[in-house]
Amino acid sequence: MSEHLSRALHRVQQAKLERRELLRMMGLTAAASAGLPTITQFARAQDLQPASQVIAGKSDAMIVHNDRTGVLETPLDLLSEHAITPKEILYVRNNQIQEPEGRSLEGVPLEGWTIELMGSVAFPRVVDAATLADLPQEEVTMVLQCSGNGRSFYARSVQTRGTQWAHGGMGQVTFRGPKLTSLLDTFEPALAPRDEVNFVTAEGRDAPPEGSARPDFEHSLPLDDVMERAILATHMNGEPLPGAHGGPVRLVVPGYYGTMNVKWLSRLRFEGLQTNNVNQIPRYRIPNDPIEPGTPITYTFDNSTPDWRQLVKSVIFSPSNESDVAAGEVEVSGVAWNDGTVPVTAVEISIDDGQTWRRADLSAPHGGYGWYEFSTVVNLGSGQNRIWSRAIDERGRAQPLNGSILWNPSGYEWHGADYVDVAAS
């Protein structure tokens, strides 16, 4: 939370407390209980609905950012308990929601669901989703991460716009379904020559409310990069894909940010140009060259890139931020991943603000697109300690110590070196 925000919130809370205290001092607590509002009652009417009422089956331990379309964050302590994130606690970020499928963790029947293949193709097709089950199946364990995950940390330099995620807009899940290439081989829409078809634009069946001026949600992906790895996921974690996570069919591109994995898939357009939909530009992209935090940028297709491939990143699970630990040997653990194109080669830990680093032990990844678990033991002296972690991959890409070097107005793709502050005694 930014210092400014916490001041503003504190002031509002303080005003309420002062009134209440005044009443109490004047012996009017009886009057208060007889009908004057209390803080609890006030808060209740303003409270967001618990996660299970936004999406049936979600754990009420989840942090609710938006109780309308459903924007739910996984608390880090819950996330760290599972190698594969269970559907009950997996994060959700919806711009729009497909009703009623999106309101439930139940699977959605493939029967009756259709996916159009169109654009620069000789033979536009309407694929019956039920036939996806007959194609060869591909299974991939991968990190699914919101492109806004970690946005709140940009406020260390200048506040950015959007859902103020901490680290819990991510999870590790196993998707299964046929590859995009299988679909194209089977239904043969006959794409125009590849120099004419550069993008696949994915649309979901979800739509803005009727009569609303809001544009529909869609994203374009670079065909060369996604063709071989994209799958049409019909299952997650061994079960039919929950409606809340895009069931019955979601376009899944391992290594890409969550937003590009379009839910409730209804149409794939193969086109020469990427869409100019608001969700392709100016939303969901970052500058190609760093900009000074707090300065504007007018996005063009040339000066910026959509939130496609995930940046290399590590997150400390334990010890948790702002926790108390016993001085001496303390185990530090967490997870690290990248876009899956090359291995993550190291996670380094520092307890002296980056003057020296030591390598943590790194597990084998959960498949090429999953996360690696890291752990090491550090020796903490009494008092306040800051423990840093940074991941590095085979291509030499590393997390910057100052994550705000990637500052962008909407706070996408936070991947600064992580740190937790702990009090050792």
Add this chain to the structure above:
Amino acid sequence: MTHRTVIALFAALVLAFAWAQEDGPLPQGPGVDLVYGKCQQCHPINYTVSNAGLPDFLWADTIQLMKQLGMQVTEEEEEILFEYLTTYLGTEPPPEPPEASADDAPETMADVDGAQVYATSCASCHGAEGAGVPGGFPPLAGHAADLAAADRSYLVDVLLYGLNGQITVDGTSYNGVMPGWQQLSDASLAAVLNHVVIAWDEDGALPPDFDRYAPEDVAEARGRDLGPRDVLERRPSVP
């Protein structure tokens, strides 16, 4: 009665009036009602609050983005939103609220215009003429009066405590979240209720002797332990 007791009782009276208009999550200031009215069409107000600290250019940019995402505002309204957001949720701490004084009288019905309250706080979702958005936001025209006729106090609770869950209006289903509006004054809420149920009573649902809403109706309904789901359970059955 001692001098001190008189002062205490007088202070209590002032406080009681102050309580009648709750602080919402946003700091009080010029334009705050419009911010609630426009922002909450698409997202809970906590989004606006949690974005406090944005530089001025980014608030301006955000207003433009929200217009791209469907927010409809006049140029004048845009200016009010910008002034509020940059003053109260900008990079500088918000100005201190004015001290409450004993001279502050609560708003009366004479101070407020129900149509104006509606335009500021309600029209973004329910439409300028109360037609709603099918499947998105329920209509009020031809519907709110039915509800008021069935249970006069129900709509007071909707305005104070919000409404959440599945409802059906004229055969169309809605499953949205309406926030509570406790930050508005008793008189404002009473006036907007009268506007909604009387101006748009297309089917003549209200009885001729319908008792118009008064600030006291709202004041009495405040301070209960209700949430938006509880209000749904109170919803009268109307067509």
